Amino acid sequence: xxxxxxxxxxxxxxxxxxxxxxxxxxxxxxxxxxxxxxxxxxxxxxxxxxxxxxxxxxxxxxxxxxxxxxxxxxxxxxxxxxxxxxxxxxxxxxxxxxxxxxxxxxxxxxxxxxxxxxxxxxxxxxxxxxxxxxxxxxxxxxxxxxxxxxxxxxxxxxxxxxxxxxxxxxxxxxxxxxxxxxxxxxxxxxxxxxxxxxxxxxxxxxxxxxxxxxxxxxxxxxxxxxxxxxxxxxxxxxxxxxxxxxxxxxxxxxxxxxxxxxxxxxxxxxxxxxxxxxxxxxxxxxxxxxxxxxxxxxxxxxxxxxxxxxxxxxxxxxxxxxxxxxxxxxxxxxxxxxxxxxxxxxxxxxxxxxxxxxxxxxxxxxxxxxxxxxxxxxxxxxxxxxxxxxxxxxxxxxxxxxxx
Numbered sequence: 001x002x003x004x005x006x007x008x009x010x011x012x013x014x015x016x017x018x019x020x021x022x023x024x025x026x027x028x029x030x031x032x033x034x035x036x037x038x039x040x041x042x043x044x045x046x047x048x049x050x051x052x053x054x055x056x057x058x059x060x061x062x063x064x065x066x067x068x069x070x071x072x073x074x075x076x077x078x079x080x081x082x083x084x085x086x087x088x089x090x091x092x093x094x095x096x097x098x099x100x101x102x103x104x105x106x107x108x109x110x111x112x113x114x115x116x117x118x119x120x121x122x123x124x125x126x127x128x129x130x131x132x133x134x135x136x137x138x139x140x141x142x143x144x145x146x147x148x149x150x151x152x153x154x155x156x157x158x159x160x161x162x163x164x165x166x167x168x169x170x171x172x173x174x175x176x177x178x179x180x181x182x183x184x185x186x187x188x189x190x191x192x193x194x195x196x197x198x199x200x201x202x203x204x205x206x207x208x209x210x211x212x213x214x215x216x217x218x219x220x221x222x223x224x225x226x227x228x229x230x231x232x233x234x235x236x237x238x239x240x241x242x243x244x245x246x247x248x249x250x251x252x253x254x255x256x257x258x259x260x261x262x263x264x265x266x267x268x269x270x271x272x273x274x275x276x277x278x279x280x281x282x283x284x285x286x287x288x289x290x291x292x293x294x295x296x297x298x299x300x301x302x303x304x305x306x307x308x309x310x311x312x313x314x315x316x317x318x319x320x321x322x323x324x325x326x327x328x329x330x331x332x333x334x335x336x337x338x339x340x341x342x343x344x345x346x347x348x349x350x351x352x353x354x355x356x357x358x359x360x361x362x363x364x365x366x367x368x369x370x371x372x373x374x375x376x377x378x379x380x381x382x383x384x385x386x387x388x389x390x391x392x393x394x395x396x397x398x399x400x401x402x403x404x
Contacts, residue, residue: 001026003283004290006289012046014028016033021345043072044070050074050294051073052074053075056082059085062078075296077251084242089107095266099237101264104170114169115148124141124172126138126169127169128170130165130168131163138268151167176196180195180227180234181274182255183293186243190292197214198214198395210323214313214364218284221259230257253269280312283312286306287303314364316361319360320390330392332354332357333385334354336381343366357392366379
């Protein structure tokens, strides 16, 4: 949203439903992301020139299909194309059909058969809910017992409802993770900078998987050669494959990858901007983002330009207990933000005292710098008011492995 706000082409910016932390940059409208009819009516009545879809749920409900049927401009994949994220089984089978490098896998709806497969393969092993589970449906099991428990949780206890009615079990890839997003329209693919997300809750990559506890961009150990490989063997193959299968992809294609000893392999696809990676990639984009969307939709190369001599680091502040149960309505101290530091709000709401918590991930504090060290220092310095506050937690090691 901040990058769109910076566009000199922007007249009005609306966010649905948004949160109280966005009200100084956009007009929030009380329409839920899943209310496709309401969103379409709003776009028509307010003569919206372009709708950009952020979350995954409306994609799977066919928001792009509906808007296109009514000749409303939208930057988002169709329901059929969004299955790359909406169904892990579809994504894995699709990658196999198009020779896109990924982990070997098997799919199950029967718990006993799934557990027998796990016992045969051994651990570590990965258990995934097939559908959308708000970033919580992936268990990287270190032991066979842990993996079997994950199967029971999904298939028997129905912890993720329909999203977990089918599980995908796959080999545990070993290496460093990174992601590469791209603007896509049909066979046209325009890559962004690589980023690295930290999904584990605690320092040292310990604790449960979350929706992301921080990120940085670019990634020094991801070379131009690696980016080119991912472009040719992952992103271009995926976009071409969707065209060939009758579901051309338009929007943001996100490849979550593992750099293995055999080269990059796909962990997952998202059909949208992924956070917190987006929050450290887009600040480095020099182009007008609205113009990029317009160009991509018109099959025009946007000629993406990046701040080559800058780095960006972002750290997520979360409610104590996340990704499990957490308390709401906790007052959020005012941070010591400075010129180079930005704050992106998520699970917040206004209260009498100021801003209060209203979700698991509360906000992201980010900064650009001429070095990763400069960016990190700016971020953590601004977060000083949060130290010792038991209502929140955040990782203190985001980007620490980068010395440049």
